[in-house]
Amino acid sequence: MTWLGADVDRLHSFGLALERLHDELVPLSSVDPRVARALHLVDTDLDRVRRTWHQLSYGRMAAVEFDAWGADGAAWWTERFVASSTTADSILRRVIDNSAEQSFADRIRADVALLHGVSDFAVVADFWTRATDPNTVPVDIAGARIRRLLDAIVIHRADRSIFTTLAGHQAAVEQRDRDIDQLLALVIAPWSLHFTALAHEWDWTPQEGLHRLHEMLAIPVVASAVAAGLPAAVDRALTDLPADEFARRRRVDEVAAGSGATIDAVGAAVLGRSTTPLDRLDDLVGLVPWGSWVSGVAAGTTAATIVNRLDHRTRDERSVAGRAVAQRSTLATVAMTAVANDAVKHGRIGTSARQVNNDLAHELDRTRVAFDSAADRGGSFVQSGGTSPL
Amino acid sequence: MLARLAALIAHELPTARRWSGPDTWRGPLADQVDDDLHVVAHLLYDAVDELRRLELTLDIDPR
Numbered sequence: 001m002t003w004l005g006a007d008v009d010r011l012h013s014f015g016l017a018l019e020r021l022h023d024e025l026v027p028l029s030s031v032d033p034r035v036a037r038a039l040h041l042v043d044t045d046l047d048r049v050r051r052t053w054h055q056l057s058y059g060r061m062a063a064v065e066f067d068a069w070g071a072d073g074a075a076w077w078t079e080r081f082v083a084s085s086t087t088a089d090s091i092l093r094r095v096i097d098n099s100a101e102q103s104f105a106d107r108i109r110a111d112v113a114l115l116h117g118v119s120d121f122a123v124v125a126d127f128w129t130r131a132t133d134p135n136t137v138p139v140d141i142a143g144a145r146i147r148r149l150l151d152a153i154v155i156h157r158a159d160r161s162i163f164t165t166l167a168g169h170q171a172a173v174e175q176r177d178r179d180i181d182q183l184l185a186l187v188i189a190p191w192s193l194h195f196t197a198l199a200h201e202w203d204w205t206p207q208e209g210l211h212r213l214h215e216m217l218a219i220p221v222v223a224s225a226v227a228a229g230l231p232a233a234v235d236r237a238l239t240d241l242p243a244d245e246f247a248r249r250r251r252v253d254e255v256a257a258g259s260g261a262t263i264d265a266v267g268a269a270v271l272g273r274s275t276t277p278l279d280r281l282d283d284l285v286g287l288v289p290w291g292s293w294v295s296g297v298a299a300g301t302t303a304a305t306i307v308n309r310l311d312h313r314t315r316d317e318r319s320v321a322g323r324a325v326a327q328r329s330t331l332a333t334v335a336m337t338a339v340a341n342d343a344v345k346h347g348r349i350g351t352s353a354r355q356v357n358n359d360l361a362h363e364l365d366r367t368r369v370a371f372d373s374a375a376d377r378g379g380s381f382v383q384s385g386g387t388s389p390l
Numbered sequence: 391m392l393a394r395l396a397a398l399i400a401h402e403l404p405t406a407r408r409w410s411g412p413d414t415w416r417g418p419l420a421d422q423v424d425d426d427l428h429v430v431a432h433l434l435y436d437a438v439d440e441l442r443r444l445e446l447t448l449d450i451d452p453r
Contacts, residue, residue: 014409018423021402028398031391032440034433041430042406045423052419 008056015049022046051099059103062095069117070110076117077163081172088117092127105131105145111152121179128183134190134236143194143202146187150212153180185222189229193237196265197258210265217269227266231334234259238338243346249366252339256370259331332371336364392441399434403427 025039069087070076079086092114095104105127108114118124128149132142157177165173188195192213194202199209217223237255241248342348343360410424 010409014406014420014423017402017406017409021398021406024394024398024402028391028395031395032437034437034440035395038430038433038437041426041433045426048419049423 008053008060011049011053011056015046015053018042018046018049055098055100056103058098059095059100059105060107062091062098062100063104063107063109066091066104066108066114067110070108070113073113073162074164076113077165080117080119081166081169083119085119086117088113089119089123092118092123096123096127101127101131106141111148112156115152115180115183116156116176121176121183125179125183125186129186132187132191139194139201140203142191143204146191147202147204149187150184150216153184154215181219181221184216184219185225188216188222189225190233190236192226192230192262193233193255193258196261197254198237210261213262213265214269217265223266223269226262230259230262231331234331234334235338238335239342241339241342241346248363252335252367252370255335256367256373259371260373332368335371336367339363339367392438392445395434395438395441399431399438403431403434407431 022039022042025035025042029036029039066088069091076086076088080088095101114124114127131137131145132149134142137145194204195209195213195216196206199206202209204212213226217226234255237258238252241251340360343363348359407424407427410420410427
């Protein structure tokens with residue numbers, strides 16, 4: 001569904017046409033059981049169209065109301081600290097009660113007021129995670145919303161000069177910033193590949209995506225969530241692959257490169273924060289589900305040989321590096337499983353049992369190789385600032 | 391009844407289908423309604439055929 005303003009009017013006309021059909025069918029429904037069944041179908045659809053129209057128009061009007069409240073930054077910032085429940089709480093609650101979150105999410109522009117002006121942040125977090133849920137929200141729509149969310153947060157954090165906070169409320173402001181960090185982690189983690197190799201699906205240049213990823217990974221809780229969510233992101237990105245063989249290969253290569261670049265970026269962010277070499281290794285292994293980044297980021301050699309190079313180090317250090325190597329194949333396994341599932345689902349099974357096995361085996365092997373070399377591809381991608389071909 | 395049903399098939403049904411068609415609207419809701427209206431069209435055409443057959447039978451044998 002597109003959530004453009006004009007669609008509300010088109011949906012209204014759509015509803016009127018269905019209503020006329022419905023009204024004409026009512027007196028005829030006793031003529032024949034087929035007509036009665038047709039009336040039942042039209043009745044159900046009319047109800048769907050009316051409900052959707054209500055949700056769209058309610059969200060649109062609520063966004064206008066919210067933006068008017070959020071336009072005066074000094075006023076709503078004060079209201080937040082003097083009232084136990086703000087106007088923003090009331091509007092957002094009504095939006096949720098009317099199932100109007102989707103159109104509201106697309107229409108509001110006072111994002112900072114939504115993040116900081118609502119007293120109950122759990123409601124805001126739930127609203128944003130549902131508005132960007134990769135299982136229900138289309139890629140382009142989620143991308144537009146997340147880009148807007150990041151802009152609002154970055155701009156607000158860079159300049160708070162119009163927001164005056166009394167000393168007694170400083171702790172509440174800091175708590176809200178930590179809550180927003182947690183929200184960013186929840187929202188970004190499922191979409192981390194769209195900050196690198198899949199940035200074009202969000203109309204971002206790779207440089208823009210990478211810049212935004214680095215910006216967000218500076219927040220430790222975001223780095224942890226991005227690393228932990230990478231296998232699920234890879235699995236999702238390799239679901240419903242193109243039917244065309246070359247397009248399919250390109251998709252696998254893109255996702256492999258994106259995962260490598262994401263791991264490199266997470267690694268670089270964590271390295272910058274850790275104090276000792278052992279901390280760095282332990283932090284990285286704990287965070288990243290796949291240890292091959294160690295080759296480029298930590299030791300300048302391949303993950304398989306880092307254990308040998310650590311022979312002169314302590315048992316703890318060798319144990320950490322060993323875990324990194326053991327986890328190396330996690331993403332490749334996830335990717336191969338996703339490709340195999342897709343092949344079965346879309347019937348890419350060839351014309352004979354032998355061909356089935358050979359074709360699929362070749363495709364899976366190619367996927368494994370793509371992900372095995374993903375750290376190098378990701379490293380090149382990051383080092384070139386997103387300009388190198390994937 | 392038959393004339394009203396035939397008129398409905400000729401006017402209201404195509405209008406509703408035009409709104410749910412891909413040139414006007416897209417998305418899961420339109421797809422669902424479009425599929426349903428396709429079924430509705432079949433049901434109504436079948437009903438009209440049946441009514442016409444009955445009418446013909448009645449013309450031949452008024453009993």
